[in-house]
Structure formats: structure tokens, C-alpha cells
Amino acid sequence: MPTLYQRWLFALFSDRFNYFKAHFYWYIFLALALGSVLFLLERSNPLSNSTWLDSVFHVTSGLCETGLTVDNFSAFRLSSQVVVILAVQLGSPVMMSVMPLCIRRWCIMVKHSAKERARAMMEREREREAERAEDAASEIEREKERQRGGEDDNGVVSSPPSPYETSRPGGASRYEYMSHPPDGEGGRGGESYAEWQRERMHEIAMARRWHKERERERDLWTISGMVRRIRASVSSFPSLSISVSGTESHLLASSSSIQLQSVQS
Known part of the structure; x- marks a missing residue:
């Protein structure tokens, strides 16, 4: 019985593009985006000798005027700093290395689903065309049998109809x-x-x-x-009527019209 972690790994690296895998990729992408934001906040800190958590604390304490000081907040700051450093410093390189793989697998999943839809549509179209061809062939065979004349229930061969015999009124x-x-x-x-x-x-x-x-x-x-x-x-x-053959002439005409309007004004 595979564990939840093994199921996640199977959904990440398998070639079966299912519903769970599609949502799992979105969760991975959101986690990578959050890790990247935390990494950038930690790197682009305006304060020199502190982390981004200290910056957030100083900004919020200055805006809200809670009266908390750094000394009163030191215990929570120390524990939070350890957790954030472990999460950002150790998790960001792993996330950065896994992000291209996840994006690549997601693109393959979208391309594969589009190919599957196109293949299913083509298969249905081939089946309909084959059914129409069979119906047309059977109709032609029945018409030929009517023109040649066939056997009735008693096994008597009827004479072929004349060209002017009525099969229509x-x-x-x-x-x-x-x-x-x-x-x-x-x-x-x-x-x-x-x-x-x-x-x-x-x-x-x-x-x-x-x-x-x-x-x-x-x-x-x-x-x-x-x-x-x-x-x-x-x-x-x-305003966007640009042709492939007359792109340069169209741009020249538009630039000249703009110059004339500026001169007239």
C-alpha cells in the first residue's frame, strides 16, 4: 500500500495525466511561487543586519503602534527566524531546481490532452465517414438488385424490369x-x-x-x-489592419499622417 508521499511522487513523475496530477501540479506551482517570493524578500531586505521578518516587524510595529519592542519580541523573533531560515535557505534551492521540471511536465500534460482530443475527434469523423460509405454501398447494391431482378420467396427468378418501368411515379x-x-x-x-x-x-x-x-x-x-x-x-x-506584403508602406503612411497632423497643430 503506497503512502501519500509515494502517491505524490508517482503523480509527479508518471506519464498518466489524470485529474489528480493536474491539480497536484497547480499546488506545486503555487508552493514554488511562494518560496520564490520568500527568497526574494529575504535577499532584497533594506535592513543590513536582519532578516525580512525583522523588516516586517518594524513596519507593522511602526504603523500599528502596538508598543512592542525588539526585546519583548526577541523570543518569538528567534524561533521564527530559525524556522524561516530553514524554510527559505534550504527549501529555495530545491524549489528552484524542481520548478523547471514541474513547468515542463505541465506543458507536456496540456499538449498531450490537446492531442488526445484531436485524435478522438478524428476517430469519430472516420467512423462517421465509414458508416456513410457503407450506407451508400448498400444503397447502390440494392438499386442494382432491383434493376437486375431477384428471387422472390418461392425461389422464382423475376424478369429484370424494363428501362421505363416505374420505381418512381x-x-x-x-x-x-x-x-x-x-x-x-x-x-x-x-x-x-x-x-x-x-x-x-x-x-x-x-x-x-x-x-x-x-x-x-x-x-x-x-x-x-x-x-x-x-x-x-x-x-x-x-487600426491594426496590417498585411504581410504591405507592412512597410502601411507604417510609412501612418508615420507621415502623424507628422502632418503634428505640423497642422
């Missing part, structure tokens, strides 16, 4: 509407063709919209997408 099959639309604008055939055409255009629009959304999601995890979003956010501000 227009007088031809679904795929013949595109190449051979029914004659006449009115009537039953024209209405069914228009209805099928609207349905087909709606399916195409939905497929294009889906592909655009997938491209947008894929573009979120690329460097070019990040650069494109930064340029779009910069170009949204009128």
Missing part, C-alpha cells in the same frame, strides 16, 4: 430522371421529377455543409488555421 427509375426526365412540365411525371430534384439538391447542400464543418473542425488543430484566425482577428480592427 414518373415513368422511369430514380437514376433515369437525371438523364431522361419525363416529358411535359405539368402532370404527374413533371411533379415527381421536380420533387426528386429538390430532394437531391437538399441532400447535396447538406453534404457540402457537413464537409465544411469537418474542414473547419480540422482547421482548428493546424498551425495554418491558427495563423488564419489571428490574421482575421487583427484585420477586424481598423
Whole structure:
């Protein structure tokens, strides 16, 4: 049974990025920041022959006028000075040596979680594309079977349908509407063709919209997408409209306009 200290060490040096480890890194970072502040206070003490605790005592006693003197406070000052010196002088080098490791591990954790999210998104997208491909293949196979003609329940092979046999109420099959639309604008055939055409255009629009959304999601995890979003956010501000090709001319024009305004004023 590992102790709490062993669990902390395992969370610090293991490659399993879990919830406890993320919060543990934040605690380590806060402890390192506190140790650094104490170390800097002890080093940048304005009083020459005393520690930062003496400085705090003098400032607080002068502001609050508690009446305490250094002699009355000597026992507490001595014990506190020993504790602070041991904590700062011995703990600060250790904290300073561990801080780069903790920051590096935290950066690796953030990068790993981003990669995991991107990988999961790509896996879901591949599964959806595979399902759509299977559905399309099965639909094509069923359509081919209907065109060739198949066996019924009694095992009798039916004759293949004629090209003008109705699988839709227009007088031809679904795929013949595109190449051979029914004659006449009115009537039953024209209405069914228009209805099928609207349905087909709606399916195409939905497929294009889906592909655009997938491209947008894929573009979120690329460097070019990040650069494109930064340029779009910069170009949204009128005062920051700086292009890559015309940066020098834009800066020259802005400087000349500033000079003209200063001369006119």
C-alpha cells in the first residue's frame, strides 16, 4: 500500500495525466511561487543586519503602534527566524531546481490532452465517414438488385424490369430522371421529377455543409488555421489592419499622417 508521499511522487513523475496530477501540479506551482517570493524578500531586505521578518516587524510595529519592542519580541523573533531560515535557505534551492521540471511536465500534460482530443475527434469523423460509405454501398447494391431482378420467396427468378418501368411515379427509375426526365412540365411525371430534384439538391447542400464543418473542425488543430484566425482577428480592427506584403508602406503612411497632423497643430 503506497503512502501519500509515494502517491505524490508517482503523480509527479508518471506519464498518466489524470485529474489528480493536474491539480497536484497547480499546488506545486503555487508552493514554488511562494518560496520564490520568500527568497526574494529575504535577499532584497533594506535592513543590513536582519532578516525580512525583522523588516516586517518594524513596519507593522511602526504603523500599528502596538508598543512592542525588539526585546519583548526577541523570543518569538528567534524561533521564527530559525524556522524561516530553514524554510527559505534550504527549501529555495530545491524549489528552484524542481520548478523547471514541474513547468515542463505541465506543458507536456496540456499538449498531450490537446492531442488526445484531436485524435478522438478524428476517430469519430472516420467512423462517421465509414458508416456513410457503407450506407451508400448498400444503397447502390440494392438499386442494382432491383434493376437486375431477384428471387422472390418461392425461389422464382423475376424478369429484370424494363428501362421505363416505374420505381418512381414518373415513368422511369430514380437514376433515369437525371438523364431522361419525363416529358411535359405539368402532370404527374413533371411533379415527381421536380420533387426528386429538390430532394437531391437538399441532400447535396447538406453534404457540402457537413464537409465544411469537418474542414473547419480540422482547421482548428493546424498551425495554418491558427495563423488564419489571428490574421482575421487583427484585420477586424481598423487600426491594426496590417498585411504581410504591405507592412512597410502601411507604417510609412501612418508615420507621415502623424507628422502632418503634428505640423497642422
